[in-house]
Structure formats: structure tokens, C-alpha cells
Amino acid sequence: MIRLFDSLKTEVRPLRLREPGKVSMYVCGPTVYGLPHMGHGRFTLVWDMLRRWLTFQGYDVNFVSNITDIDDKIINLAAAQGTTESAIADRYEQEWWTAMAKIGVAPPTHSPHATDYVAEMVTLIEELASQDIAYRLSDGMYFDTSRVADYGALAGQPLDSLRAGARIETVEEKRSPLDFALWKNAKEGEPSWPASFGAGRPGWHTECVVMSLGLLGDGFDLHCGGLDLKFPHHENERAQAVASGHPFAQHWAHNGFVMVDGEKMSKSLDNFTSLTDLLNRTDPRAYRLLVLRSHYRSPIEVSPATIEDAERALDRLDSLARRFELPALAGEEFVSAANQPAGMLSDRVTEYLEDDLNSPLAVAALFEALSQANTLADEGQGDEAQNLAEAINTLFGALGLTLRGQSSAIDAESAEIVKLRDQAREGKNWTEADRLRDSLVKLGWVVEDSPTGTVIRR
């Protein structure tokens, strides 16, 4: 079984499964109040890779990732635009799924919406309140963090230092500055749900704990998310589960940040890049390759240069697919366990990935194999080369990266020019042949001469 760094135990350890052969994993999804950004792209790609790999290994993966469709930011945006919260949430959820499809992230097994689980959230808060773990203040319900013995375990810091660092509180009557809102009382004109402790809406931390436990059950296997969610979001999810007597995630995994010019990408620094925009401008596979080529816990530098680098590397992969006529795999489809190739390459890739998801080493091994396959083919060992190329294709496919050997359909006009150019070349009329090549290039084709004549592709 794969070994992963566990943020709670701060060590790499095997992922243990509640049920043999079945993986239950939860990934904190987006709050839909804007276009997805590069950070969203990274976390979805990283956990999609893990999910695909586990599926490829024959595990039955129950992958839950939520949509947070009620939140202060959604409310504020709706007010600013004079529209409803649900209109905002719907619109950006659409954008989200469009981007996910484009980048080849497979849809979750379940993608719960926070607003569909409010009743369960109310029940949880009532339960906590009955034990005085949740308490009421003027603006809502709060969680008493002192009631969880190991609160701060995920943060990896002593409680004192967390308390010392806490900013000036707006709600001064909280029992501790660390206590967090479970429920926010309804305000004029804002969406709200009824509750015994007063109409209002749930706090973010309560949403995720209810949805994850609700769909995956007590003691599910793995909880994933961006490093910035570790504290306080994940800490607070865990606190609520522990306090209400539910064993929570047995393993925690966090991915690193997207960096721009050496700094964490964030809206406040105005170095924010929209994923939607990137996917419209570049080959969507480039970002996946970029993510695969760095370790999931390391920061990655995203810039036009690193994306272009990946696009060129992709060219080489595609040319392998062309040379060996490999089928296009992956996309929204999984490469199934039944297709696992035998051999040393597969063993190496497996070994690397099982060691805390070392995809950079796995990709390096695949590129080495690419050279090897080409060399074998050059030396006339066609069958061996073909087998190796197919293994490379399958293994990249298992990680969600599709190799594309097929060129796009050729229109009648271009086909005619190709025909004319081949005639010109046959007659050794190089001037005319070059002129026709130029016109094909202007139409956006890459023009190559082959033993059978002009070959064009895009």
C-alpha cells in the first residue's frame, strides 16, 4: 500500500484502510465565488493523481469533494452585484466544473453542496450545545476549543503560541480567542436556515465535517487539502468530530502552494492567476505535467516559462504516441487496474509513487524509458520498443496525462495544398514546394516530410 506523509503524525506512513480494497477520501473543495485559480488547479490535480493511481492499483476509491455554496464571500459578492447568493454560487460552480473537465480532473464520486446539509449541521451543533461544547454569543454559536484535549495537534504548535498569535478579536466575549464560529445568526436580507438556537447559516468548518462524516462515515481513511487549510480549518473540523464522539480522518495529507516569483500566490498580493484563463491559453495537459514533475508537498513555481517548458516536454511525449501509434487514454476516464503493464518500468514507477507520491521520480523514469523506446526502435527491436512505449502510455494515463498521437482532422483546402505540394516535390520544383509549405504553416499546421509524402498536424 502507498505510504504518505501524515500531517497529524508528521511522518510518512502507510495509508491504512478501514475496509480492505476500499479507499475513502475527502478533499476540501472550493467556495464558489470566483473563477478557479492556479491553487485550485494544483490541489485538484494532485489529489486526482492520487485517486487515479489508487484506482489503477485496483482499489475502489470513494472520492468526496464538496462545493461550499454559502459563505460570507458569496453573500458579499451577491450584494455587490445586486443578485442572489444562489445565482453567484451556480455561476461559479459551472465555471468550476468546466475548468475541471478541461484539465482532466475526474468528477468526484460525490460532490456534496453545503446548503444540502444544513439540517445535519444544525443537529451537530445542537449535540455540541447539549454538552456545553458549543455556546451561544450575541452573533451566533461558538465552539469551545478547550474541550478538545489535543486541540492544536494538526497545527503542530503548542496552544499557548497559537493563543499568543491570535489577532485582536472582534467577538470579545469568546471563552478563548481560539474558539470559532459554528453558526452565524441571520442578518437582514441574507439567506438563513431555521435552527433551535436561532435562524442563521453554518460556519465553514462545520460544513466540511458534516459532509465528510455524512458521506464517508466515522474513521474514514484520508482527508486532503491545501496546506493553508491545515490550521485552522482542518483543526476545527477535527475538533468538532472528536468532541461529538466521531472518529475522524485516520490520515491527513496536504499539498504545497503555488508560488509566483517566489511568493505564495494570493489575491492580496495581486499575483493571482485564473486557472480558466490558463486553460484557455495553453495545452491543459501542461499544468498537469508541471504538477506531476514536482513533489506534491513542495511549492511550485508557475510562470509562463515553466508552463512553456512543460508544453515542450509534452511535444516529446506526443511524438512518442505518433511514432508508436498509441491510443489516447485518461481524460475523464480512468485507466483501469486491468491494464497494468508488467515489467521493470511499471515496478519502478510504482515504487516511486508508493513512496509518498514521488511523481517527479516517476516522471523521470518515464522519460528515460521514452529515450529507451526510441533507441530500441532505431535499432530495429520493434516489438520491445512497442511494448515499452505502450507501458509508458498506460502509466502516464494512470496519472491522468493523455498522450496524443492523433493529429486533428484535415480540412479539404489543406488537403488540396498537401496534394499540390507532393506533386511539386515529385517534380523537384522546390520553390513551389516551399511556397506551399509556407501557406500550410500560415494555416497553423506543422509540416513534415515523410517517406510517404507531406504530413501535417496541429
Place this chain on the structure above:
RNA sequence: GGCGGCGUGGCCGAGCGGUUAGGCAGGGGCCUGCAAAGCCCUCCACUCCGGUUCGAAUCCGGACGCCGCCUCCA
């Protein structure tokens, strides 16, 4: 202030005591009417100063620089 992480060749990015990481770019070659694409080969490293060791990018100590979390955040 507290806690944690990082500093690798032109760029990205692995590495966890001894072996070529890998990719992109650069250089050379093959192929080609010329190209393009592709293939093959190849130059270029480990922030600095001490220490441990037969041997350190890798371990220890120190210096400098950078980043993150502690606050909404993937």
C-alpha cells in the same frame, strides 16, 4: 514574537552518505532538396564558513538569504 520549511547547473525540479536524476534551453551529430519534427550525444550544480567521516548536495554547528503558518485562503 512563536512554530515550521527552504537555499541544487541558464530556467524548472529530484536527491536523505559513495552511482548519469529528469525536463526545458544551449552546443554537436544523424535524418532532409532545404527545412520542420524527431532521434542520439553533450557542456553547465549543489548559498557561505566550520565540523563528523575513508568519503557530504546529502549528517552536525554557525552565518547569510528567502518563504510559509499563527488571520479569509487550495
